[in-house]
Amino acid sequence: DADVTQTPRNRITKTGKRIMLECSQTKGHDRMYWYRQDPGLGLRLIYYSFDVKDINKGEISDGYSVSRQAQAKFSLSLESAIPNQTALYFCATSAAGEQFFGPGTRLTVL
Amino acid sequence: RKEVEQDPGPFNVPEGATVAFNCTYSNSASQSFFWYRQDCRKEPKLLMSVYSSGNEDGRFTAQLNRASQYISLLIRDSKLSDSATYLCVVIFFNQAGTALIFGKGTTLSVSS
Numbered sequence: 153d154a155d156v157t158q159t160p161r162n163r164i165t166k167t168g169k170r171i172m173l174e175c176s177q178t179k180g181h182d183r184m185y186w187y188r189q190d191p192g193l194g195l196r197l198i199y200y201s202f203d204v205k206d207i208n209k210g211e212i213s214d215g216y217s218v219s220r221q222a223q224a225k226f227s228l229s230l231e232s233a234i235p236n237q238t239a240l241y242f243c244a245t246s247a248a249g250e251q252f253f254g255p256g257t258r259l260t261v262l
Numbered sequence: 263r264k265e266v267e268q269d270p271g272p273f274n275v276p277e278g279a280t281v282a283f284n285c286t287y288s289n290s291a292s293q294s295f296f297w298y299r300q301d302c303r304k305e306p307k308l309l310m311s312v313y314s315s316g317n318e319d320g321r322f323t324a325q326l327n328r329a330s331q332y333i334s335l336l337i338r339d340s341k342l343s344d345s346a347t348y349l350c351v352v353i354f355f356n357q358a359g360t361a362l363i364f365g366k367g368t369t370l371s372v373s374s
Contacts, residue, residue: 195306
């Protein structure tokens, strides 16, 4: 079984809809991250959390919110999706250095 | 100057070639450095950490040059399976906390 899982893997939605992307990990890591990846722009950090009570904004947090429900779960929400949030979203975990990524969620906002 | 910069490529090389990528960073207080590999439509995976003394793993060698603020990745005897995008990652600490910055990646295509 994969150590870091993301659901859904693919999602198509409409402008204005609320979307939640889920991430779960079995690695026992305290640190979890959400990134988005766009062609030509690379991976950009949206939010990160170093433990259940810790939430930090990353480079591009506007339009997103997160919830760290437990050590193993970190969800990303788009309260009102817009087309420029169409991207590939990755969740990652780490103990200290190396990051372990989930398989990604491809989100399309029409 | 952007925080982390990589030549996007693509680098097109024949099998057996030696190829090198550089990644420059702007924050002199950067603490940790890594190279990740990402295959098309897949998640990034750690290729190797970069240590101050340099480190080697088989055909791959990573170097850190703090004075000039860059890291490098050298691939010897390229294989078809090396075709991928290589991302450098720089971690540093600032007033806001920990900053983890990915480069945009360098694409390598190895052909027979």
